[in-house]
Amino acid sequence: MAQTWVGLWGLYVGVLVVTVAIQAVIGYWVYTHQRDRDGARWFLAMLGTGMLFGLSILLFLLPIGTPLRRAAYALSGYGALLTVWAFVVFVSTYTGNRLHRNRAVNGMFALFALAYPVLAVTNGSHALLFTSFTPVAEPFPHLSVERGPAFAAMIVLIQLPAAYGIYLMATHLLATRRRSGGQLALFIVGAVSIMGLDAISQYTGLLPLEFSHASFGLLPFYLLTAVSLFRFGLLDVKPVARNTVIENLRDPVLVVDDRGRVVDFNAAATHVWPALGERVPADFEAACPALAAAVTVPPTGDDPTEHLSLTYDGQARHYSITVSAVSKGSHDQTGWYSILLRDITELERSRWQLETQNERLDQVASTISHDLRNPINVATGHLELLEARLADLEVDDETREQLLESVESVEDSTDRMQEIIDDILTIAREGKTVEATEAVSLADTARAAWENVDTGAATLEVADDRTFQADRTKLLTVFENCFRNGLDHGPADVTVTVEPLDGGFAVTDDGPGIPDEHAADVFEYGYTTSEAGTGLGLSIVETMAESHGWTVSLDDEYDQGARFVFEGVDGERWPRDPPAAESSH
Secondary structure, eight states, rough: OOHHHHHHHHHHHHHHOOOOOOOHHHHHHHHTTTTTTTTHHHHHHHHHHHHHHHHHHHHHSSSSSSHHHHHHHHHHEEEHHHHHHHHHHHHHHHHTTGGOOHHHHHHHHHHHHHHHHHHTTHHHHOSSSSEEEEEEOSSSSSEEEEEEEEHHHHHHHHHHHHHHHHHHHHHHHHSHHHHHHHHEEEEEEEEHHHHHHHHHHHHHHHHSSSSOGGGHHHEEEEEHHHIIIIOOOOOTTTTHHIIIIIIOOOOOOEEETTTTTEEEEHHHHHHSSSTTHHOOOOHHHHHHHHHHHHSSSSSOOOOOOOEEEETTTTEEEEEEEEEEEEEEEEEEEEEEEEEEEEOOOHHHHHHHHHHHHHHHHHHHHHHHHIIHHHHHHHHHHHHHHHHHHTTTTTHHHHHHHHHHHHHHHHHHHHHHHHHHHHHHHHHHHOOOOOOEEEEEEHHHHHHHHHTSSOOOTOEEOOOOEEEEEEEEHHHHHHHHHHHHHHHSSSSSOOOOEEEEETEEEEEEEOSSSOOHHHHHHTTTTTOOTTTTTSOOOOHHHHHHHHHHTTTTETTTTTTSSEEEEOOOSSSSSSOOOOOOOEEEO
């Protein structure tokens, strides 16, 4: 009999000794190798409180006298409270939940942390923590402990947030792809082991000793959680980000560690590399050779955005590639990078269609320039010959005058056709998106454009100056067409004003303005109120502005003429000493 109880006692003590020793080893390894990872400090906190828990029960089982055993068991209860709190904070932080910041939960643990020592010291007078410590001889000498109502309530209440924490981990287990499921399952089994052994020892009578065996769940808990969290890198990518953002992306995402291995990926990546889930962690170059050849990890900082064609579910897709350093909370995971492949297949298709349309537009412009100009030139030449022969034609003066008027009318029509062709060519050839810009002066460009227009008695005023980024040739076209609009519709001595604005500039004239019924149509292609106009001038202005990414609008609140406002101008700055308003004739 003595050998039996000594062997059982040795088993109990041995398990606790091994538990404490393993806790110390795991704590040392985590502190020296993993302490910079998010969640590691709370894991260390769980280790510290768990060691207090385990050492207290170890002392409780040693033959050190009943008073010391009672004190050791009371201390173990305090360690259990702190261990559960550290677990709740760890799980809440890991899953991105705010449970550990809940006032009710914080208040409960704070109350227990303050009340427990007071109740433990005074337990002999009220028995609220422990109602009895009864010496028992079988199967070996120990104390049978019966919980008091206060301690029983504390255990039940702290297990509620602990159970919710396990539920949070289980939710992530279900939401995480299969590769991480095993590791999360290990974590959950370890967490349940403490609660399960406590419940079995308290309510079933299946265990030989009459006190809580929760401390014996510490060994599987720390072993399984250490393996799942650190050996398999479950802390490397937070599941809250994976489940709510990355996993739901249709674009493939990979994470490459500092050893050049793919350590994480989302479901979309398996559509490009189906065998990836079976090989992770896998060498990046071996697992994704085409991608590894296209990108530089780590990026050099000045690398252009890479583009790559890959097969997604059997279909060719085009991707742009972005490589970024992985950031984890307040720490950077040095040498770790995420690779995002953004599907730009539709964008590439649109770009190809746009290029095709531009090529066709160039062909149309070429046709207009050559095939239409030639017949017009022939017609103009014949008109000149006809006009010369009319002078020698023997007809009465009235008939001659009528014929000359007809010739002049046709000449006006051919001239107008030439102007239309010029305007169409401007839209076709210069209406493309601006790719290269330079710093231009608003005042200098406006004055240069004014010199290109037949202004007569009109006046240009430049209210102020600023510089901004633009294609100077297209900006000249903008000003020239705005000026012609004011000259064509205003009096001979019209004044045109160019002024900088916050975010752009404005071109104003003091002519009759644009009637309200025409205000909505001024930028329409081919719209004009003048018999001599082509109706393309302001359409060209809008096209040139949009090619820069600007907007142009008619200021319908301006009642002293016409005012065109250009907005969305980038890269602008005010001169340090802007000049006073100047005029040009």
